[in-house]
Amino acid sequence: MKKSIDIRISAPMEFLNSLFALGTDKGFIEMIRAFDLEPNAKITGMLQEMKKTLSHYIQQELTYFFDSSGLGFILYKYIVHNPTLDKVNEIIDQVQQDTADEFVFKIIESVCKNTLPERGTPAYKAFKGKQLKLLQLIQDTKFQDENRKSRVIEAVENPEEIKQRFTLLLNRLNTVAFTPFEDEIIKNIETEKPRYDAMLKDNPDLFISQYLNIDSLKDHPPGYVLHLSFFKYVSCHAYSSYQENVRDWFVLGIYSELLFNDSAIAERQAHFFKVLSDVNRIAIIRLLSERPWFGQELAEALNISPPTVSYHIGFLQQIGVVSFTRTENRFYYELDRDKLLRPLDDFLKSF
Template identity: 70%
Template structure:
């Protein structure tokens, strides 16, 4: 039985990816260049135009919530649990109706995954709205940088203010930045969608291995959603619902097929060694050689942020040495030793034969 997967264009998810692209500023374009690709004029031009009408305050808020240390990642929780809401304004309305303490608690769930009590347990329930308890929880949590800790502490101390700041940012940016380009963005994605749809339908195993970096997808009652993204640009990111009845999401950059263009053996070898030439990626490989790890664990062990882990994992998946699987409602990364060793053995063999 093939896993259920629906390819769609979800405007709120694309809005989220756009916010990250602007919040990380030049870092976003560098991520694309690290794949040995040059961002096309469409994306660089659109980001520049979106930024022009924003006040200095909104630009600062973009960085605050959506840079590497930001807490804007919480927005995905409202998106994947309301897949039928395909309007950004609907998601903003959900946020406006949300209790501010519940909103901040969702942020804490993103930051303190490893130190939270079991979901639904009395200790877990008792934390909601319990400011001293939340401050203690944050104090007991290993974070990757003090900026992120400071921001989550500020959210606990001032939940309503942080919620209103977040809503103001989303509302203002949507109205003057994103909305004027929303139709154009959809047309760009729709133009690229047919070939991915065809690949998924005709060669599902290849699609899952090549584009999602998975050996297989297990059957899930909630199924899977694949959002094609202009602002993700290349590679894939997974968002787990951590619930059996709600779909897990994959966000795939519409130019990801550029990563799989055929090249000569020497170019492939050069790319392989280039990917391995980063100390953090070597650290990830060493840890994964011990056992499978999930993203938050890797971030804490290497003292880097979860987005940084995802960034480096993307390169390791590009050369096929890292896979991930869903176990106990978490995505675990594992090392594919054969795909790591074979290029090394081939390179050594080529030297011995020369």
């Protein structure tokens, strides 16, 4: 199993994570605090210095594309489909090489997965470059985030402008906000990487269970890429390629080990109940008790955005009650009843 996971440091993926950290602003810090952790001075200082380099216009564009409603996540598609490119400007070049219609269709593929016809079929191909058909598709797709929906519509109606704005933003952010700090960022990751390499080598099953929050990885011939991230900080996020011949990616925060340092039973129990003390997480557990669900389905059922689903799933995975499997080129979330009931049983037995 360990041979199928390639732990690496990807500058393009770290660039993407830095943009989310900058674009969500205080939301990024709050996500770290939700794990009962305080962000260290390294990351807060880095973010402050990076923000100083940005003009008011670029800050507005950064928020537009990389806040919780933004479409900047589409950059991950270019990264996972070009895994040999290890320089940020090379990935930006890939974005620029796409026509505006190709770029916008990648956005449509991500946000309208449930309403698009099966990939590769004539019906699927008939949507490419057809503005009216795409606009109708958007109207037929359920969006929990109206801001995101309006931005997708704007992209379809103004593909050239949106692509130009996005590539201009990427080029500017790379030049003034990322490149000057890239060596320091990579050095921070390289300092932590040997520990994670050793943990994966010594006990791959424990590493996968603890850090990737899944019981096991299914056989996936291309294997998996695990990027260690400074800006992810803690916890893990999965990026599916949705193609059998392309590697899936995991992004793991380099400070994730902090989540497992405390062995005190009482504190673990307190954290367990704190994670469960949220109506959305309880609702997710109830749905998963029926059958496995994938993220978009959960978002629609709960009337919340997909990023919000991922946010709550992260906590449930952290305490081990939710795992996921890769089936039909999707990540399906599953409830682990034993891991949900065992802490409750241990808590009751303690009395």
